[in-house]
Amino acid sequence: MEMFLGYVKAFAIGGLVxxxxxxxxxxxxxxxxxxxxxxxxxxxxxxxxxxxxxxxNFAGAGITIPITGFGSTIVKGAKEGAKIGLFEAVTYGxxxxxxxxxxxxxxxxxxxxxxxxxxxKA
Amino acid sequence: xxxxxxxxxxxxxxxxxxHIVTLVWAFLVGGIICCIGQGFxxxxxxxxxxWEKSKIAALVSMTMIFLGSFLTGLGVYDKLGAKxxxxxxxxxxxxxxxxxxxxxEFNKEGIVLGMMAKMFVVAGPIIVAxxxxxxxxxxxxxxxxxxx
Amino acid sequence: xxxGKQTYLLDNKVYIQSAYSLAGxxxxxxxxxxxxxxxxxxxxxxxxSHEMAEIEMQRFVIGECLAKVNVSPLDCGAIMGGDLINQIxxxxxxxxxxxxxxxxxYNACATFGEAxxxxxxxxxxxxxxxxxxxxSHYATAERQYRYPLELGTQPTPESQWTVxxxxxxxxxKKPGEYPLVKGYTIGRVLDFxxxxxxxxxxxxxxxxxxxxxxxxxxxxxxxDYYDLIITGDLGxxxxxxxxxxxxxxxxxxxxxxxxxxxxxxxKQKAGQGGSGAGCCSLVFASYLYRRxxxxxxxxxxxxxxxxxxxxxxxxxxxxxxxxxxxVIIEREDFY
Numbered sequence: 160m161e162m163f164l165g166y167v168k169a170f171a172i173g174g175l176v177x178x179x180x181x182x183x184x185x186x187x188x189x190x191x192x193x194x195x196x197x198x199x200x201x202x203x204x205x206x207x208x209x210x211x212x213x214x215x216n217f218a219g220a221g222i223t224i225p226i227t228g229f230g231s232t233i234v235k236g237a238k239e240g241a242k243i244g245l246f247e248a249v250t251y252g253x254x255x256x257x258x259x260x261x262x263x264x265x266x267x268x269x270x271x272x273x274x275x276x277x278x279x280k281a
Numbered sequence: 282x283x284x285x286x287x288x289x290x291x292x293x294x295x296x297x298x299x300h301i302v303t304l305v306w307a308f309l310v311g312g313i314i315c316c317i318g319q320g321f322x323x324x325x326x327x328x329x330x331x332w333e334k335s336k337i338a339a340l341v342s343m344t345m346i347f348l349g350s351f352l353t354g355l356g357v358y359d360k361l362g363a364k365x366x367x368x369x370x371x372x373x374x375x376x377x378x379x380x381x382x383x384x385x386e387f388n389k390e391g392i393v394l395g396m397m398a399k400m401f402v403v404a405g406p407i408i409v410a411x412x413x414x415x416x417x418x419x420x421x422x423x424x425x426x427x428x429x
Numbered sequence: 430x431x432x433g434k435q436t437y438l439l440d441n442k443v444y445i446q447s448a449y450s451l452a453g454x455x456x457x458x459x460x461x462x463x464x465x466x467x468x469x470x471x472x473x474x475x476x477x478s479h480e481m482a483e484i485e486m487q488r489f490v491i492g493e494c495l496a497k498v499n500v501s502p503l504d505c506g507a508i509m510g511g512d513l514i515n516q517i518x519x520x521x522x523x524x525x526x527x528x529x530x531x532x533x534x535y536n537a538c539a540t541f542g543e544a545x546x547x548x549x550x551x552x553x554x555x556x557x558x559x560x561x562x563x564x565s566h567y568a569t570a571e572r573q574y575r576y577p578l579e580l581g582t583q584p585t586p587e588s589q590w591t592v593x594x595x596x597x598x599x600x601x602k603k604p605g606e607y608p609l610v611k612g613y614t615i616g617r618v619l620d621f622x623x624x625x626x627x628x629x630x631x632x633x634x635x636x637x638x639x640x641x642x643x644x645x646x647x648x649x650x651x652x653d654y655y656d657l658i659i660t661g662d663l664g665x666x667x668x669x670x671x672x673x674x675x676x677x678x679x680x681x682x683x684x685x686x687x688x689x690x691x692x693x694x695x696k697q698k699a700g701q702g703g704s705g706a707g708c709c710s711l712v713f714a715s716y717l718y719r720r721x722x723x724x725x726x727x728x729x730x731x732x733x734x735x736x737x738x739x740x741x742x743x744x745x746x747x748x749x750x751x752x753x754x755x756v757i758i759e760r761e762d763f764y
Contacts, residue, residue: 162323165319166316166319166320169312169315169316169318169319170312170313170315170316171312172315173311173312173314173315173316173318173372174307174308174309174311174312174315174368175308176311176371177307177308177310177311177312177365177367177368177370177371177372178304178307178308178311178367178368179367180307180311180366180367180368180370180371181303181304181306181307181308181366181367181368182300182304182367183367184303184366184367184370184583185298185300185303185304188585188625188627190576190582191370191375191379191403191576191580191581191582192379192403192404192406192407193406194367194370194371195370195371195375195376195379195404195406195407196406196407196410198371199407199410199411199414200410200414203414203418206418207418207421219319219322220315220316220318220319220322220341221312221315221319223318223338223341223342224314224315224318224319224341224342224345224372224373225311225315225371225372225373226371226372226373226375226376226407228338228342228373229342229373229376229411230411230414232335232338232339233411233414233415233418234414234415234418235335236415237415237416237418237419237422238418238419238422240419240422241419241422241423241425241426242426244423245423247419248419248420248422248423249415249416249419249420249423250419251415251419252411252412252414252415252416252418252419253411253412253415255335255339255415256408256411256412256415258339258340258342258343259339259342259343259346259373259376260408261343262342262343262346262347262350262377263346263350263376263377263380263381263404264380264400266346266347266350266351266377266380266381267350267377267380267381267384267400268384268396268397268400269350270350270351270353270354270381270384270385271354271381271384271385271388271396271400272388272392273354274353274354274355274356274385275385275388276356276382276385276386276568276577276578276579277356277578277579278472278479278567278568278571278578278593284621284622287621287622287635288621288622288623290670290673291623291628291631291670294666294669294670295587295628295631295666296586296587296666296701297586298585298586299586303583353579353581356579358579358581359578359579359580359581359582360581361581362580362581362582362583363581363582363583363584364583365581365583366582366583369581370581370582375581378579378580378581379580381579382576382577382578382579382580382581383577383580385577385578385579386572386577386578386579387577389477389478389480402577403576403577403580
């Protein structure tokens with residue numbers, strides 16, 4: 160039951176985050192790159208002010224699967240590194256990005272070799 | 282007719298997005314993608330009990346990126362995006378889509394100068410913003426650490 | 430012969446001897462499906478890339494347009510045309526297969542109007558035959574102006590669908606039972622400060638209104654002189670805006686229509702309609718040409734419209750100027 164509730168929360172909060180993005184798209188005609196950057200920075204901001212972990216505890220994947228989660232892991236890494244020293248402070252954030260980036264670049268390369276882009280057929 | 286008057290006419294009369302339909306689509310698709318992510322999280326926690334939490338989270342995003350890339354390759358994600366808008370852009374799968382789609386688009390200009398060079402025409406800003414904010418937040422934490 | 434400010438009526442007869450149209454897969458399911466000479470099953474057309482497909486499309490259309498009336502490319506004075514891609518590559522490259530002089534033109538989606546105007550002037554002068562040809566392709570235009578094809582973006586409701594297709598006409602001095610180009614009004618570039626690159630209909634409508642009104646003022650004709658006033662690719666919203674703008678100036682265009690908004694049927698979700706340099710040439714070479722030949726249309730004012738923008742100009746915050754050229758196409762009765 161508790162697990163099921165977790166999914167409901169993830170669905171609701173995840174859907175809500177996407178809906179806010181959709182409102183921005185409808186109102187301002189922002190392109191997808193801008194939306195992604197904005198939500199990444201939102202995640203960074205929420206993590207910096209310390210709110211993110213409360214939302215994460217509540218919503219789980221609802222906030223970590225949107226790109227806001229990516230922003231928060233970056234700050235988490237930076238926070239960890241700052242305990243060690245200056246060099247680690249500026250590099251550990253990127254270290255936390257490494258998983259996602261590696262996956263995106265590798266799969267991007269791999270799938271672009273296999274697949275070709277096609278015209279939309281609406 | 283003056284420029285300003287004409288602009289007002291266009292703003293008043295141009296067709297608007299159907300807010301309710303697009304919002305419902307964005308909500309549903311975004312919610313479902315997050316639930317799939319939650320599902321992978323639970324699965325990995327169950328299968329790899331001795332992994333730490335941050336590693337599981339990274340594995341989940343990598344899996345979602347794989348899914349996003351694969352669906353982009355199959356030509357499904359752009360159709361989903363046309364319906365869902367923000368619902369498929371904001372999840373991490375949308376980030377994967379924005380990396381894979383230019384790579385697929387530009388591989389006709391060759392592997393090195395086409396695909397590899399132009400892979401980040403859409404997603405580049407995200408990586409730059411992420412890296413800059415990582416350095417800035419690292420410095421903030423380091424300076425705070427100096428005073429404690 | 431110059432009439433008024435911007436209008437030129439041709440003294441000699443310039444016949445449209447032949448026309449050929451090639452439509453893409455999506456267009457061939459639209460409203461004009463019965464009018465096209467040839468239809469592509471898929472838009473890559475067995476080429477390595479969509480750009481190469483567009484080159485092949487133009488080459489095919491020019492060749493077939495000439496073959497239809499048994500004219501050799503060597504007999505033509507020039508090929509004139511353009512498209513939307515950087516450095517008008519498809520048109521220029523398609524011309525390398527013909528031993529015919531070539532003149533590349535660019536006026537965004539109004540290129541076909543420009544080609545008809547210049548071509549008819551040359552045929553009115555010393556040239557014997559001129560081919561006018563434009564094309565556009567959904568996939569190449571998407572890459573040129575917007576995003577990669579597979580990127581999951583949502584089309585805004587104001588946006589238009591770039592037509593995959595190409596049309597060519599042969600302008601000739603040879604008398605026959607053909608429609609005639611009688612004259613044209615060259616349009617000005619007009620900018621009303623619209624910056625939304627999705628709403629091109631709104632950006633082009635003032636230019637079209639200006640050209641049409643100038644045409645009526647110059648020639649002293651009224652809108653009902655024509656059976657049909659047909660614009661290039663304003664889309665549904667642009668057509669309504671044009672109607673509104675002309676009405677404000679005292680010209681009620683009841684016989685107005687738009688190639689772009691007529692292109693797709695309602696169940697094809699193509700936003701405001703078709704756009705692109707190939708949109709008006711495709712409709713002209715298929716639907717309009719057939720109706721002119723059948724004499725169900727006798728006097729047509731053909732007004733291709735274009736929005737001047739590039740990806741970079743939009744990002745630099747520039748607004749989108751529009752342009753339109755009006756070409757008078759008529760049938761003569763006494764044949």
